[in-house]
Structures are given as structure tokens and as C-alpha cells.
Amino acid sequence: MLQFHPLPAVGAGAAERAIEADQTNLSVIVDERLVVKWLTPPVPLPQPAPEFFAHLTAVGFTETARPYAALTSRGADGTGTLVALVTAYLPEATDGFDWCVTEAANGRTAFAADLGRLAADLHLALATPSPTFPEPVRNGDPEGRWGTRAATALAEALELTGGADGEWLARLAERLRGLVEPLGRAGRTPLIRVHGDLHVGQTLRWRDGYAVIDFDGNPTVREQDPYQPAARDVAQLATSLEHVAQVAIKRRGADPAASVAWAARARAALLTAYRARLAEAGKAWLLEESLLAPFEIEQECRELIYAARHLPRWRYAPMGVLRARFGGTPATGDTA
Template identity: 45%
Template sequence: MDGARVRRARPGDGAALALVKALGRGSDASFGFSRWDGHAVTEERAIDVDQSNESVIVSGPDGGAVVKWVVRVSRDGDPAPERVARLVKHGFDAMPRPWGMAQWCAEPGRPPALLAMVTALVPEARDGWEWAVEDARAYASGAATLDDSATTPGATLGRIVATMHLGLADEDTPLADSERAAAWKADALETLDDALTLMDGDELARLTRHADALRAELSALGDAAGTPLVPVHGDLHVGQVLRGADGSYRVTDFDGNPVASPAERLAPQPAAVDVAGMAQSLDHVAYVVLHRTPGVDAEAVERWRTTVVDAFLSAYRETLADAGRAELLDERLMTPFRTRQVCREYVYAGRHLPHWRYVPDRAVRARFEDPADPVVTKDGPA
């Protein structure tokens, strides 16, 4: 309260501290609190970065945590609580250690809505759009070996994502039916149509030139009936992987794709959705480096790209195979889901971040044209 007025709580008001304290109080008819870990905290401060939700750091003598408040609460349910609970149960430790969560039951019979998630603070954490770009630049400049900058990080990511899927998957996995496969195909083709509508200039010309080939790749999703379904992360890319001061990697944000429908976010999906998303994002790291680093050795960046992606995929497959669950990855779906992700990047650029259009444009160029040819953009050579 501000006098007679009600305002939204700000970092420093104590709301995040109060939530952490409330995690151990149990549940009532309206609110549910879950607690897995944690300790006393006495201070809170804002995180000053762009984010779809609102995060506040709370800290105390024994360390800190991040309270992530959900800005747009879904009355249809949220995938994060069930995903995180499964991973906690299976001892998955390659994520910020969960302390607990708060949920709200708006109406009897409806799924509870996630209000906030609390996870341990990863000291000096940077996401993959920082550390992976730095790794690629380090190799291209001769400051790091290919093993240190690509093979080891890629293999580590592969093992982490496979272990995550092993923890999320049911022992007896459900299989997609033809109706689900047809919906994936329709959604992917609609995304391509949206991309064509939103682009212009050279990007539109290139996208139009290869639209039939892209449609052919996306249409393969219509033949995906029978593929195993897993409660996947749903929005997995390098930006969802934190690397801390200790060099360890942790997957974060299990809320699913923010632009997907609630039904899609909650439904189990093919493991290939996550694997393709991560692999494609590693490609995109290379395109960011090429675009933003004047004079960079393009051949070295290409070596980094192919090496890190190959290491990621090899380690992922090997980890599943060692666990006797190789069937979780349907290899038929890798190309169409990677292509769908490229189309989604066009749409994201067209609706929210116009400058980003060079990334999917480079992806299409690398897929269907000579990736060695320079692409001239408004900012100069890409």
C-alpha cells in the first residue's frame, strides 16, 4: 500500500522475502506452497535485464536465490511445476537448485496457476548467448582450442539434455497419433506462411526462393505418428543454459515456449523438439559471431559450429543409448523441427526484433546455398 493506493510490489518491499519464508507453510484452499530446499534470506534486489517475467534476487549469509514472479498467470496450468518436480525426484542436478514454488487455485476443478518459482542463485551466471559466443570467438581468434571451446561444451550439453529427458520421460512412453502429427505439420506450415508475410527485401527474396523446399521439410512432421512423447523443456536453446563461475552448466526456465498455446506447452512432445532447438541455436551462435565480429576468421567459426553441434548430438545419443532409451529420439524429426525453429526465428524477428532477421536468413542460406558466400546487410558484410 502507498497511502490509500495499491501498487505492484517492487524489489526492496519485501514481497520476495515473504514468499521464500512462506514456502514451508503448506497449502490451503486457494494457495499451494512447495518447498524442496532453501535457507534464511534477508535482502532482495532487482535483476536489471530484459525478461518476460520478473525476477528478484534474495540473499542471506548462506547464499542467495532467484524469485521469478510470473507476470502473466495462466489459468490453464503451467508446465514448469510438474517438470521441475519430476527432475527433483530423479535427482537431476544440472539446473539451478529448486527451493520451491507458489501456486494459486483460482477455481475448484481447474489446474493450479503458477505464481512464482524460487531457485538457488548461480554465482556469476551467464547464459549461452554470452558464453557460447565468447567460446566461438575465442577459438576463431586462436585464444582457445577446438576441444576446450566446442567439443567439451557440446558434449556436456548433450549429456545434460539427455539426462534431463531421461528424468522427464515416463517408463512407458505414450506415442503420438496421426491427429497430433497432422497438427504439428499444420502449425509448422502456418509458421512459414507467417514468416513470408512478415519479411521483405533480400530476406523475403531468399525465403521465397526456398519456400517449397522448406515446406517439404516441414511436411515430414505429418508422418510422425508413433513417435514417443516426453514432457520436454519446450523452449530449449543456449540462452536457457547458464554457465556459472565454477564452469558448470545448468538448464533453466521450464515454462515452455512462451508463444505456444497452453495446450501445446502442457502436452508431452517428441524429444527431438528440445534436441533440434538446442542444435539450431548453436548454429545461430555462429551466425551471431560472424555478424558482430569484424574480421573474424569465418572458416574457423564454421569449424566451431560443426564441431559443437556434432559433439552435442553424439553425446546426447550416446547417453540415451547407455540408459537403454535410444528410442526417445526420433531421428526423422530432427530436420523438420530444426526447420520449424528457423521459421519461428523469422516470425520473432518480424514481430519483435527486426535486427534478428539476419539469423534465420543465414540459416536458410547455409541450408540451401553456399555458406561461404558473404551476405551484405544494411550493417555491411554479415
């Protein structure tokens, strides 16, 4: 077991209840004090979450559910696996795709500045040296990996998206290729250990504020590079606000034009607060602005891949974002 903070005392007969959520793993709340996230199945070590927990603890980052421990096992052949993660339970916590959709349906954007500051605080913490990440900032992508990865994601999204959505996307393909092409020239952009899957669903709003969670990486990316531009996280968080607008349209009956306008205002507030926080800390250079737009397009491609491979009913969200951006009308009959 890897321990990051002392575990609170919990009695043998402590109450337990599972978190009712659509998730791959099983999370159990113990004594209204702990959350034990059981990996189903356990995953081979090394994994990013224990490293993040150790680093964030060392640098004093507290805007997350306090990490207590990572439970590991080792087989007869010496290989290790991550079995579970133990973190603090955050009272009255709600998932971002619940609380943020409510904000969208009601046209409120005040929260967005808080999310921008939260993302900046996380990146500032990840750019601070610790025994776990002694050299947390690196430079450059001389091999053009980000461009290759984005082009591959676009090709996969085109291949997997069928029906009227696929036909519309195919007509847009050349334009999208041009938009992601700058990623191949990222040059000496500063790299840090990014969250890797930073969207509103990874931000809890709880009794005492906001918390970023789930440092397990992006489920649509194979062989992720641990060090990436901060712009990747920022782009994903910003586009997730556009997904929230699409959810509000579909599930809450929100007005489409008003929801798209809401997303634009929320994005602007988030980015303004993020930039201001970095500048206040003297690290505005962490964000390479020119990479935001290309990473946003790549992210929509990854959302389409995720929908095709794991959750078909989700396709309406990235397609809604792309159609809103590029002047398309919603397809009918080929999305759930």
C-alpha cells in the same frame, strides 16, 4: 504455495538485486541464495514450470537451479494464477548467449559434449515415471499435428519476413515445405514432456558446471502440446549453436566461414554425446533421428516469427543460418 525443497532461511533484511537481463519477467536475487522470478503479469494456472519442478524433484534430476517453490494465488471466482517461481541462485552463472558466443569466437567446442549429455540427462529424467507424470512416455501422432504445425509456422514466417530477406525466403519456400513434410508422417514416434524451448540461452554455465533452466515453454507457440518427440528439443538446441555462430559474426567480428564451420563441429559433438548418453541408459529409442532435420527447419521459421513479433533485430540470426545452409548471401539494409 507449492513447495519442492525446503526454503533456505533468509533474514528479513537480506540484500536483493535484480538480474540485469532483457526478459519479459522480473527476476530478483535474494541474499545471493535465491532467485525469485516474478511473472509480470501473473499467468493463469495450470502452467508447465511447477509440474516440471515437481517431476524433476521426484526423479532426482539435479542439473538445474534447485526449485524451491511456486507462489500461486486464487481469485474470488476460484481461478488460480502463477505469481512467482523460487529457485536456487547459481554462483558465477552466465547465460548461454554470453559464454557460448565466447566459445564460438575462440573456436572452442569442448563444451558441446557437456550440453549433449545435459540434454540427454534431462530427457531421461522426463521419461522416468513420477507421481506428477506417472506415464511419461506416450506413442504417436496419428493426426499429423507436427506436420500441420510446421507448415503453419513456415507460412507465418513467409508472411512476416519482408524486404530482401523475405524475397529470398519466398524463393526457397517450396524446398522448405518439402523438408518439413516428413513431420506429417511421424507415426508412432515416442513422446515425452519436452522442455519446449531448449536453446543455449536456457543453459547456464556456473561455478559447478551447467544447468538447464526456464521450463515455461516456447513463446512463439500457441496451445503447445505437452507431449512431443525428444527430437524437437534436440533440434532446437542444435540449431541454437548455429545462431551463436551468427551472433559471433555480428557482435564479435568473427570470420563467417570459420564460424559456420565451428557450428558444424559443435553440433556434431553435441549430437554424438546426446546419442551416447541415451544408448548408455538403454533408451536410444527416445530419439527419432528422421525428425531432426524437419524440426530444425521449423525452428528457424519460429525464430523468424519471434523476430517479427517481438525482437526485430534478431532476424539476422535465423536468416544467417538459412543462408549458410542454402547458399544465400547476407542481405543488407533490412535487418538490424
